[in-house]
Amino acid sequence: MAELQQLRLEINNAFKLSGFTIRREASIYLAEQLVSLSQQERKKKIDKLLAHILHQCLSQPVLEKQHIEVAYKECSSSGLEESETVLNIIDAFSVPKLNYDNERNKFVKDISASNNLYPEPKWKAQFLIDRYTMIWHRTARNKLFAKETLPSMESENRFQLRKIEVLQSSSSRVDDVIVLGFLAQLTEGKYYLEDPTGSVLLDLTETRYHSGLFTESSFVLAEGYYDDKVLHVMGLVLPPAESRSASLPFFGSLNTFGGKSKTLLKNSQNLLKIEQENEDGVIVFISDVWFDNLKVISKLKTLFAGYNDFPPIAIVFMGEFLSCPYGYEHSTQLRAALINLSDVIFPFTKLRQSCKFIFVPGRGDPVAPNILPRPAIPNSITKEIREKLGDSVIFTTNPCRIQYCTQEFVIMRQDLVTKMCRNSIHFPETGDIPDHLTKTLLSQCTLSPLSLGVQPIYWKHADALNLYPMPDLVVVADHFQPYTRMYQNCHVMNPGSFPRTEFSFKVYVPASRTVEDSQIPNDET
Template identity: 75%
Template sequence: MEDLQKLRTEVTNAFKLSGFTIRKEASTFVAERISSLSTQERQKTIDKLIVHLLHQCLSQPVLEKEHVEIAYKECSTLGLEDAETVFNVIDAFSIPKLCYDIERKKFTKDVSICNNLFPDAKWKAQFLIDRYMIIWQRTVRNKLFTQDVLPSVDDDKRFQLRKIEVLLSSSSRIDEVIVLGLLTQLTEGKFYLEDPTGSVILDMSETRYHSGLFTECGFVLAEGYYDDKTLHVMGLVLPPSETRVTSLPYFGSLNTFGGKSKSLLKNSLSLLKIEKDNQDGIIIFLSDVWLDNLKVLDKLKILLSGYNEFPPIAIIVMGEFLSCPYGSEHSNQLKTALTNFGELVHPFSNLRASCKFIFVPGRGDPATANILPRPPIPNSITKEIRDKLGDSVIFTTNPCRIQYCTQELVLIRQDLVTKICRNSIHFPEKGDIPDHLTKTLLSQCTLSPLSLGVQPVYWKHSEALSLYPMPDLIVVADHFQPYTRSYQDCKVVNPGSFPRTEFSFKVYVPASRTVEDSQIPNDDI
């Protein structure tokens, strides 16, 4: 008994040195588990527990017994853990909400549960403030703005980022101003820059625009001078994006992507081995798959028969699933079309056994308003195909996320090129649109850098559109021509419209992280 008490004191002191306050039940639990170990092994176990708990970004430094139990289990488990999944489809309404703690300079998870699609009005501003905080903390530590740069970096390469309240409090001219804010029209025809501290009117008559697409309700860095209560903008640039490697230290092992696991599966060595060993594994992306079109069904049959011998990991089928609106009969027509697709797949036993068919709805698919994120197609419409194909078919939200081993994929069916270009305040004079779009999405940390009037969003579920930290692959299914772009270790892909591009699609190879262009040959004579 005395030995256990002494050991408990040793555990308490060790955790105290690392900034934790450990409850009596928790310290007793640790003491009991390490009592049979040698002195050296005890210290190793305690150190491992402390490191694991530090990476969890706990909101309070007080350790309860359940915290220590989970940490001990995760530290002592070998091989593939219960929470580790090789393939997981994560719907938009279960994405974790992350909040930035300014004092600790870390992200923490918001544990409050919200199933309300229409919360209090304060959330309309709050989701934009949250997005501002993500972009702001990423910008201030960029090498162009950081204050603790190395002596070798020249002072003229370092800029000072100001808040709008600093400008508003000044009665004299301020030169060399750089402000991060939301580009908006508070009064019609007049652009303002807004941040949580205030708003300032912009004079953009002499503005020089850098690369990217600048939309109302997008965050920008405005460079110029402040005079007579007006910010005269000489240059407008998108906030700098950040690679995943740079972002991860601010999250620790916190699961930022979603799914059942408490820790980030990207760090799993077991899953990485499975990923590397499966050299032939592929994921197929098709968009605008019109299941009421006989030509499309014929081409799909060729695709299924071609892959039946070596089934892919998944075939992602994205909407719209009907070639035209059918009015009041739309749901019934879709139900029939999905049932026919189920009968088309059923003879291919290898595909049914080893491949997942994932359906992501488009704007014209039933049965919800044009607000992101969109829920999956209702069960009443999909019952027959689910009965036919069982667990191999999954109907999910738009957007959605897919975790395959250590890789993170974000999918959305949306005509982003048209929407963003149409609502840009300045169209780029050079460079191609996919390059500009890729840079815009990753710098804005969202799939929808548009005003709510152009693209409505459920305020309390805006994290479903988040692109921070960067995923490995973003699939934007768009009517625009197919493209593949790489930017800061992230790939952005558009498979294009399946019937409008002569039945072309994209194939992703996770083992090599490459994207291949594929097409079903045209056999018409």
Template identity: 50%
Template sequence: MDDVNLRKKIDTTFKLYGFNLRRDAQTFLVDQLRPVASAERQEWLERFTESIQKLSPESAVIEKSLVETAVQECLRSGLDKTETVFNVISSFEVPRFLYDLERKKFMKSSEPSPEIFGPPIDKAAIYRDRYTVLQQRTARHELFTPAVAGGGGGGGGDADAPQKFRLSPVEYLLSCAGRQDDVVVLGMLAQLREGRFFLEDPTGVVQLDLSQAKYHTGLFCENCFVLAEGWYDDRIFHIQGLGFPPAESSKSSRAYFGNVNTFGGPSVVSLKTSSNLLKHEQENQDAMIVFLADVWLDSFKVMDKLRQLFAGYAECPPVAFVLMGSFLSAQGGGGGQARLLRARLRALADLVLQFPELARRSRFVLVPGPVDPACPGILPRPALPAHVAEEFLSRLPSAELATNPCRLQYCTQEIVVARQDLVTKLCRNTVHFPASGEIADHFAKTILCQAHLTPLPLSVCPLYWGFDAALRLYPLPDLVVVGDTFSAFTSSYMGCVVSNPGSFPKSEFSFKVYIPATRQMEDSQLPND
């Protein structure tokens, strides 16, 4: 087949998939397929087009750069440099995706990276983007999708079919002259006046009457997004039921992202689809990740317990030790605290090096805590300063300084780690404290339904406005670890495990061990002397 016929074959195949190739991209493919036997060219063309589909192109016009990426993906064999077994991802490198209302899908933001001290428009975008994520997720839930004609949405339907609800915007209520019953609105809970709560969405604000509200599972705070059900009359929305937007499994969410990498890291495509990594994950049944919080390196007792911990794992090194701060027991200030931490990190390196197999085979991830130097208490928090940990890193190359929060990728699994007293803050600021149920379950449902680590007012948990997406839990990860002074717990919701290892020194030296092969979080504790 000559080049002219090959070009026609390429053009026809791509058009069948709804794509149009740029001239230079077509020429590139001709060069790639010219040496291939005629009988195999169609098979390779279909591989290339399927790979491009997985990359979720923004336009039907395919550029050469995208074709090159697709060809590289198809030519890979085994684990390559982007199929990392273990990777630590900074919060400042998490990709940002925006929901396109016309295409009804998420697109990677083409805007330049946000600034730490961004413009005021970034603050407004925080809640607009959170609302958009939750609104599109809620609108396609089975409770809110329109009933099929002749189905269970009205009379004569299936008696076992779930009751259907209709989502209404706030502006619908504001435009009504009379009473409206059985209204359901998705909006943000806000206290715009002292002692008076309101529901706010992009279309308007309505005052609430919560005196007869029945609260569903969760911790309801200001700036949380809620589904409010009740009746509206005389400019007041009388709430009968208050719940969270329904969560969605990771598998369902990813259908709206394609195969693109939403989690972060070097790979262009999502590693959750990697058969090579899945095989590695399943074959390594003994792999584990150890989580500790409040690792006070200036405490003799803590250092002694760390020695016991490392000795216990010396013959079977974990994939990683995730050590969360604060790394000093007392809050200080200035250069004195930095000098002390530098010395204590040096002592930690000396301790790890006493166990050569751990130093060689395990990763040591350090996540800063609330009082560690030298950044304000604003999330996401940068990693420990390089000048403080320079000697520590040079002596222990397997160590890595992480941001707070940070993301870990182990084979196909996605893990979010945060060191913040989020359970405590949510309990203190909730509008209604639950009368029954475990706090762990309420907390897990809150952050997963909100699709965000910190659904709290900015005055309670300050954020860098432009990096709010780094704290987003959408699609849901496999594991969320929150280092909190609250009692240790493990809960699960919608296929996502939420765990708190508790304070290492305050909980009689207990910690958590995650087994990726079985997706189980195990409770562990060092014995008392």
């Protein structure tokens, strides 16, 4: 009894120091909740409770019992603040649009952005200008170009970025030119470099290409000399990528990734603790999951049985979801296949209750056109599986984003290797194609550095394809052979086609930030 009285006195003093008067019933309730804790834990709990109540902006400084009960319950729910979410699936059409503020030298959120799929024509150029601005500022502050370079190193290490209008204003030859621009074919068979100030014809006959895949509509650094209205390119290189840690000062605490939180969850200590403690938590990525194929369903049943006792955080299924070509009965067939899948999942109770099943559509899935970002599969097709499995199934867009604790993942189903190689102006003579692709995507800050004729994009939703600031994991599900690469502390991986790679898939372990190759064993002996 004396301990309770002493604890009540501590509670009253702590609340008085914060400007609150706590009622007797409220202090008794709180003392009863805290009496079993150690002195240090009590202090932490009281401080957290006060911070939570101060955040509520109550109209009166007098705290009743119900105020304390609600606040204590909210503070005890896994130790998370209201805006902190452990797992969040973000569709492409709710990704925040960011603009660069030159006066403040940082990115700010565009609050005027709308979800109009077919905006006014200016947006066709605007999304490319936005991407150019992003890459220009990132490149200009790179150590090779930054003005802050030490004077003693200036002559050998520092280069000067130029705009195209500077070249066009010169009537004589200009040597040692480096220009950042957009690679375009304005006339048949002739390549030009464009930026917001103009365009210049390129002479690529003596060009040495550095690593990466140089496609039309990608941004490149062209090095050479300008003479007689032609830029003679000696070297072509991708803009330097920028690590997440180097980018963060230009975004502050702004939530650049998407989701309910106004601030960046990457800095949350509560979420970091959950992430590190869940050492066995994994996210499974499977691509080309043909739900109408009996062998695939059989292998999935084996997968579900293996994970039932230790459910993963999520299983991400990526399309196409049917093995047959797209036809007039495609929607009906997919609906039947999803109903069958729900019957397969339902008996695995632990898995169904603890794991999220996320569905990312492919190009051949109903009913959207081949334009990115692609909407989720319509509710009319997914109604039965959602009714049977409830909140554990999530049908989202392609691409989509996943936030797990402090980590950020970008997921896309696209046969990107074939498209990039087919549309490159120069195929790499050496090196590994996954290495070239990884470097290209992260240097271009986008999932689709291709012309609109090759891969159409909803102009006003190009931000959904952004890879800047750099996420922790980029999944590009492709028919190409499976691979995992690491570049600037960012994993880029392809799980490969599930049925075509003898039922292999990828597993990501957030606690250790590692990618594991997995495969369902063959039953045949």
